[in-house]
Amino acid sequence: MREERDVPLAPLTSLRLGGPARRVVQVEDEAELARVLAVAEAAGEPVFVLGGGSNVVVADAGFAGVVVRIASRGIRATREGDRVRVEVAAGEGWEAFVERCVTEGWSGVECLSGIPGLVGATPIQNVGAYGQEVGDTIVKVRVFDRDARAFLDLDRAACLFGYRSSLFRHNPRYVVVRVTFELAVSDLSAPIRYAELTRALGVRPMVIALRRTKGMVLDAGDPDSVSAGSFFVNPTLSALELGALEARVAEAGVLRPGEVMPRFAADGGRWKVSAGWLVERAGFVKGYGDAGRRVGVSGKHALALVHRGEGTTAELLALAREIQAGVRARFGVELAPEPVFVGCAM
Numbered sequence: 001m002r003e004e005r006d007v008p009l010a011p012l013t014s015l016r017l018g019g020p021a022r023r024v025v026q027v028e029d030e031a032e033l034a035r036v037l038a039v040a041e042a043a044g045e046p047v048f049v050l051g052g053g054s055n056v057v058v059a060d061a062g063f064a065g066v067v068v069r070i071a072s073r074g075i076r077a078t079r080e081g082d083r084v085r086v087e088v089a090a091g092e093g094w095e096a097f098v099e100r101c102v103t104e105g106w107s108g109v110e111c112l113s114g115i116p117g118l119v120g121a122t123p124i125q126n127v128g129a130y131g132q133e134v135g136d137t138i139v140k141v142r143v144f145d146r147d148a149r150a151f152l153d154l155d156r157a158a159c160l161f162g163y164r165s166s167l168f169r170h171n172p173r174y175v176v177v178r179v180t181f182e183l184a185v186s187d188l189s190a191p192i193r194y195a196e197l198t199r200a201l202g203v204r205p206m207v208i209a210l211r212r213t214k215g216m217v218l219d220a221g222d223p224d225s226v227s228a229g230s231f232f233v234n235p236t237l238s239a240l241e242l243g244a245l246e247a248r249v250a251e252a253g254v255l256r257p258g259e260v261m262p263r264f265a266a267d268g269g270r271w272k273v274s275a276g277w278l279v280e281r282a283g284f285v286k287g288y289g290d291a292g293r294r295v296g297v298s299g300k301h302a303l304a305l306v307h308r309g310e311g312t313t314a315e316l317l318a319l320a321r322e323i324q325a326g327v328r329a330r331f332g333v334e335l336a337p338e339p340v341f342v343g344c345a346m
């Protein structure tokens, strides 16, 4: 266990923003985690669990409590017929895990290549991209239940996975310590499996290349990747709400000739609309905010807010509110933020 005091949090986040934490404690295993949480609870000290910091916005004032970082490592695979069960410690890096899966011929997470952060954070918002979500392949999540003060194993149904949501989202009760995935095995001996392996091997570089064009791969040489990924989730609307939105879109005159507003059928007869499209058509185009502003809209992706250096969380939040208000005024749609706020709010 390693403990430091008055630790700047900005370098621990992909946005490079935010003030210090009173304490940061790094835990290596379950016993250490339980001990740290018990001490914090007894002292009435607020706790925040930080992974790779790629989906958080930390207040300029920092966090007056203990930030717990899970540094447990280990990947254990068990073959079961044409499937493999892979138990992964929460502190493993997600991207390295996906690379290992593709190399081993385990398929099911290859479309999630290039997403930053730790494995333990992936169930929190049911990380997803290009048609895959971790909730499709997760079969078990081991957590520390802070209310029951005990470790427990939750199966997929108990995790309540949905679009960018789960039992764990905005719910500090559970700390994830291990995630178990069930993946398909691609064996070179079987022609069908070979085709699957070729697909997975081919998908990964394609996904990473595509993500790079959008600034969606963390890269020290790409200023558009200094973000928390997508800042807003895609709104999910009822058929009635969709009709009202389409009328407002037509009225606003923002459709190009022959264009239809992008929308996708979601569960329960609802419709998902593209937050990025709404943001752009409300006037917040790629690169918005460039002139002298230290935060802005990514030059590669309308949904990513980027920190251009020397900025503050207050500036970032002001920009996010400006975009939210702009979309509300033009289209009557309320955009919900995707990142988790630490010590601040929208």
Ligand SMILES: Cc1cc2nc3c(=O)[nH]c(=O)nc-3n(C[C@H](O)[C@H](O)[C@H](O)COP(=O)(O)OP(=O)(O)OC[C@H]3O[C@@H](n4cnc5c(N)ncnc54)[C@H](O)[C@@H]3O)c2cc1C
Pocket: 014, 048, 049, 050, 051, 052, 053, 054, 055, 056, 070, 090, 115, 116, 117, 118, 119, 120, 121, 122, 124, 125, 126, 127, 128, 129, 170, 174, 175, 176, 177, 215, 216, 217, 218, 225, 227, 228, 229, 230, 340
């Ligand atoms: C460039 C870029 C691209 C991205 N692309 C995508 C994408 O395509 N799809 C997508 O879904 N997301 C994407 N994201 C968002 C982010 O990478 C994911 O949400 C990721 O899973 C966050 O992992 P993290 O370890 O960085 O978590 P953090 O940002 O550290 O934490 C996020 C939340 O999870 C909680 N948390 C973290 N670890 C644990 C744990 N062990 N137990 C309990 N709670 C925990 C934290 O308390 C916090 O609430 C992107 C982000 C960036 C910067």
